[in-house]
Amino acid sequence: MPLRELQYPTEPYSRVNRLKDRGVYTLETIHQIVNSCPMLHVSFQPPNSPFPAILPMIGQMGSFSRPSADLGEVLDLYLHGYVSSRIMNLTRTAPSSQAPQEEPELEGMPITVAATHLDGLVLALTPNSHSYNYRSALLFGHAALVTDTAEKLYAMELITNSVVPDRWRHSRVPPNAAEMQSTSVLRVRVSTGSAKIRTGGPHDERGDTEDEALLGRVWTGVVPVHSVMGKPIAGGYNRVGEVPGYLEGWRREANADAEVYAREAVGREVVAKKTVN
Template sequence: MSTTTLSPTPRTRITRGKNRAVTDRERLHAFLGDALVAHLGVSVGSGEEAHPIVLPTAYGFDLDGPDEGGSLYLHGSVAAGWLGRALERDVCVTITELDGLVAARSGFHHSMNYRSALVVGRARAVEDADERERALALVVDQMIPGRWETLRPATRKELAATAVIALPLVEASMKERAEGPIDDPEDVGSGAWAGVIPIHRVAGDPVTAEDSHAEAPEDVVRRAAALAGRSPR
């Protein structure tokens, strides 16, 4: 499969709203660097008990990882019921950032400005010790860049209690909307207001924990707070 363009398979090819499809894989990579939360969709249970669940989770990614197209890393407790199922069949991961509320002159044309990616594939358990530690570092640094290096090393107990899975980034698609309302011509003169309410991520100043022995946060924490509140690219 090609790793230079998006939607390489029928499962991720965009069929509706093609004008909003992103075809440059580098823009997906940039978006993954901007976002913070992923949602993992997996089927759990069996027989009549089978049902889908969607779990919000932190993530990390490595474009030079061992999986085709790079590796998307997710983590969780080894005791989590979804873990085994996530390894038995293909899963879907979505990542979305909301950039604006679009108010049109009719309810039908109200919309949102957004960036959203979808990744489908078969996840694998990350067993190699070095890769597991790197994956966990990437997850932490996705939230607060550079934070991992300021922390004590993970203990054997912590590593044993944490499961890490990797999903190939090759089978992916991305859509984005970044425009104003699109009204029917006959509605434009209706007199109702139309426009966009921008939505930006806002991060406040770091709040020190009551039992913290450090009087002020490290520089990496301050930088992360500033980056978390930036406007969308």
């Protein structure tokens, strides 16, 4: 853990402009939101398309050169995909010569990654004051195909274990040659990132909160929202009688944690990071 919290630089494209006090730039917070998000949305601009592309992908922050690095440190984002898919093809053909030699991290395709958790429906007196409690993170960086076998295996294990902790060593590993061939991994060198977090209850204008008739008529508060993993359902060729402990234990714990976060977020007002520009 660094002695001082690391923060991403605020660039014009990454800065939180609207409701600035919800903006957070610390690496640890941003990486935490990304790593706890089961689906990331990855955007890039394909050549010859009038519209940007968005792909839902699975990804995870990590450091191949220093696997013990913690969430508050400088990390790469690893994304999982297929060699045949568009993003992989584009990355493979991206002109790496675009990057100046002194900035090799700018090699690859520019992409933006969003990780978003919905934590609650905030119901206020007026439609305009309605809101969500949420945690939203963005990463901006350059994506390149991982070609080193050891790094690819590191990332595949990292990503598999992000779906279910410890799943990798409880499945048939290592991948065979055909599997290594058909799976691609993208490494994103992160240029910067930002997060936006809302917690707390509803806030209405004074004109409304002083209107007794309105207060007597409109329920105000928060409906906490969280994700739940239901009882596992065995597949057609499953032969293992009981759902294994590493899966059941994690499922129950993750469900409980998610519920607690959503509920406790209601009682917690936004803490503005005063050190942030």
